[in-house]
Amino acid sequence: MEPLDQELDEAELEMPTEPMLLNVGPAHPAMHGTVRCVMELSGEIIEHVDVQVGYLHRGFEKMCERGTWTQVFPYVDRCNYVSPMLNNVGFALACEKMLGITVPERCQWYRMILGELARMSDHLTCDGAMAMELGAFTPFLWMIKAREMIWDLMEEETGARLTHSFGRVGGMASPPTEHLKENARAVVAHILSVVEECEKLLLGNRIFLDRLEGVGIISQEDAVSLGWTGPCLRATGIPYDVRKAHPYLRYDEVEFDVPVGSASDCFDRFMVRLAEIRQSARIIEQSIQRLADSGPVNVDDPRIILPPKEEVYNTIEGTIQHFKIVMEGIKIPAGEVYSYTEGGNGELGFYLVSDGSGTPYRVRIRPPCFLITAGLERVITGQMMADVVPSFGSLNMIGGECDR
Amino acid sequence: MSKLLVDLLNKKFPTAVLETHSLYGDETVVVEASAWKEVARFLRESPQANMDMLTDLTAVDFPDRDPRFEIVAHFYSLAKGHRLRLKTRVGDPEGEDVEVDSITDFWASANWLEREAYDLFGVIFIGHPDLRRILMYPEFEGHPLRKDYPADRIQPLIAYRDVPNIEKIAPFSVDEGMSFGRQTHSHPKKDSDDSRVN
Numbered sequence: 001m002e003p004l005d006q007e008l009d010e011a012e013l014e015m016p017t018e019p020m021l022l023n024v025g026p027a028h029p030a031m032h033g034t035v036r037c038v039m040e041l042s043g044e045i046i047e048h049v050d051v052q053v054g055y056l057h058r059g060f061e062k063m064c065e066r067g068t069w070t071q072v073f074p075y076v077d078r079c080n081y082v083s084p085m086l087n088n089v090g091f092a093l094a095c096e097k098m099l100g101i102t103v104p105e106r107c108q109w110y111r112m113i114l115g116e117l118a119r120m121s122d123h124l125t126c127d128g129a130m131a132m133e134l135g136a137f138t139p140f141l142w143m144i145k146a147r148e149m150i151w152d153l154m155e156e157e158t159g160a161r162l163t164h165s166f167g168r169v170g171g172m173a174s175p176p177t178e179h180l181k182e183n184a185r186a187v188v189a190h191i192l193s194v195v196e197e198c199e200k201l202l203l204g205n206r207i208f209l210d211r212l213e214g215v216g217i218i219s220q221e222d223a224v225s226l227g228w229t230g231p232c233l234r235a236t237g238i239p240y241d242v243r244k245a246h247p248y249l250r251y252d253e254v255e256f257d258v259p260v261g262s263a264s265d266c267f268d269r270f271m272v273r274l275a276e277i278r279q280s281a282r283i284i285e286q287s288i289q290r291l292a293d294s295g296p297v298n299v300d301d302p303r304i305i306l307p308p309k310e311e312v313y314n315t316i317e318g319t320i321q322h323f324k325i326v327m328e329g330i331k332i333p334a335g336e337v338y339s340y341t342e343g344g345n346g347e348l349g350f351y352l353v354s355d356g357s358g359t360p361y362r363v364r365i366r367p368p369c370f371l372i373t374a375g376l377e378r379v380i381t382g383q384m385m386a387d388v389v390p391s392f393g394s395l396n397m398i399g400g401e402c403d404r
Numbered sequence: 405m406s407k408l409l410v411d412l413l414n415k416k417f418p419t420a421v422l423e424t425h426s427l428y429g430d431e432t433v434v435v436e437a438s439a440w441k442e443v444a445r446f447l448r449e450s451p452q453a454n455m456d457m458l459t460d461l462t463a464v465d466f467p468d469r470d471p472r473f474e475i476v477a478h479f480y481s482l483a484k485g486h487r488l489r490l491k492t493r494v495g496d497p498e499g500e501d502v503e504v505d506s507i508t509d510f511w512a513s514a515n516w517l518e519r520e521a522y523d524l525f526g527v528i529f530i531g532h533p534d535l536r537r538i539l540m541y542p543e544f545e546g547h548p549l550r551k552d553y554p555a556d557r558i559q560p561l562i563a564y565r566d567v568p569n570i571e572k573i574a575p576f577s578v579d580e581g582m583s584f585g586r587q588t589h590s591h592p593k594k595d596s597d598d599s600r601v602n
Contacts, residue, residue: 052538053538053539054537054538054539054540054541057539057540059548061524061549062548062549062553062555066555097428098428100428222512224456224457224482225456225457225511225512225513226512226513227457227458227459227511227512227513227517238482240482245485246485335427335428336427336430336432337427337428337430338430338460338478338487338489340459347459349459349460349478351460351462351476351478353464361464362464362465364460364462364464364476366459366460366478370516370520371513371516371517374512374513374515374516375512378512403539404539
């Protein structure tokens with residue numbers, strides 16, 4: 001060790017100038033468990049970053065090619081495990097587009113109610129986790145508790161809390177329960193009160209605001225060129241929402257606004273999500289009013305929909321029909337289709353190629369998260385190391401969807 | 405709207421456009437692989453097309469066809485609200501010579517999408533700035549979404565990666581790891597202890 005009493009001008013006071021390589025993830029909590037960032041730091045500033053995904057790759061698209069079309073539903077569930085119902089409905093719509101069928105009106109409203117509840121759960125999770133990562137634990141617990149109410153409702157409707165596999169080509173697995181309307185109203189009212197309370201907790205908090213405002217900015221041109229959609233694109237001020245721009249189901253018959261941001265920073269992304277929860281509540285209320293108490297949920301086509309169990313066990317026609325659908329699968333005409341819906345994080349597309357048999361030839365899931373994560377590099381380059389946490393949190397990367 | 409776009413491409417590239425069709429409301433244009441980049445540039449820069457977003461880019465494997473692979477891109481214009489599917493066909497039936505020009509110059513999203521198509525299908529995008537695997541690991545053998553990929557076989561185990569310029573010790577050696585599970589530092593007295601036991 002050098003003596004401490006050296007003259008200052010004799011001592012070698014050299015600051016290290018070479019950049020430091022820092023590896024963050026894939027097992028880092030701020031990386032949500034599945035992304036690895038290799039950063040080149042100069043001091044605390046990120047000079048370059050290499051974002052590496054794929055740690056959660058499970059080969060869904062390959063697995064889809066060996067079952068029937070109906071057997072794809074459990075896979076799309078597990079793509080976005082925060083709002084699986086939106087994926088279910090998105091895939092069902094893609095198949096229905098190829099079959100040229102439209103589900104009955106009651107089913108459309110039912111899908112919209114469940115879908116918007118799933119969107120609420122998606123946004124609650126993202127905003128709650130963002131707050132938690134910045135040290136505000138209470139809003140996280142409150143929001144997750146509210147999300148738990150959505151999942152209880154989903155459990156009552158579908159039988160499963162998280163991975164419902166509830167969608168079917170040509171309808172839903174079962175009709176709405178008789179308590180759906182009152183349950184949904186109660187859940188929505190509770191969520192709105194939670195959102196309001198969390199806003200009061202967070203939006204007056206100087207530390208929270210300072211860490212979000214002006215952080216993680218991306219320009220409109222970059223966001224569009226990167227293929228961003230959903231809340232992240234709307235936070236840049238572009239009001240592109242598939243539900244408004246290309247309405248599907250009955251979204252053209254309900255009134256709702258598309259909230260947009262202006263600064264396209266983390267704070268805007270946070271606020272756009274909160275505002276969308278309120279818009280979802282509006283859609284749910286209107287859908288509940290339009291949802292009929294009785295009527296068919298599934299299309300009336302024996303080639304697509306399984307017959308009721310009494311018929312399967314008691315009539316030969318029912319048995320054959322059941323057997324054909326289960327063993328051979330629903331025959332979707334040969335061709336290709338690109339069907340897109342608004343998922344929790346943006347445009348969720350399905351590019352399906354069918355060869356006319358009961359097995360998908362190719363199922364391509366266009367995941368919104370994949371392209372949003374591709375933009376992480378531009379968002380955090382030039383920022384401080386500590387800004388990675390809110391920037392990454394505000395993008396709401398869902399590993400299952402990004403890596404498939 | 406997108407019908408006009410198909411006519412426009414037909415007029416602009418009469419020799420390169422192989423076929424066009426419309427299915428379930430999606431307009432599709434199939435072009436020669438050699439014209440892929442030029443058509444993409446036209447879609448990006450022409451004011452009538454104004455495709456500012458490359459929504460999706462992927463490939464489909466048809467092992468019985470020649471050319472074997474279809475490269476499929478979906479474009480969307482935020483300003484005009486129209487969509488177009490652009491396809492090209494590359495590769496011989498053995499799965500070799502699967503090359504097409506990269507369109508990363510026009511859309512930033514093409515970067516990761518092309519890396520994914522390379523990773524899963526083995527499509528080489530000429531001019532891509534950073535063409536390496538994205539979902540699979542670098543040592544992965546083959547391209548899993550090809551129809552002839554042996555999905556019932558397992559991949560070989562890979563050796564510890566030797567990364568240059570990083571001074572790193574192999575995991576779970578005596579020098580690194582959990583203090584409660586293994587010896588974390590060498591004992592200078594170890595030799596004498598051993599000799600005493602013997």
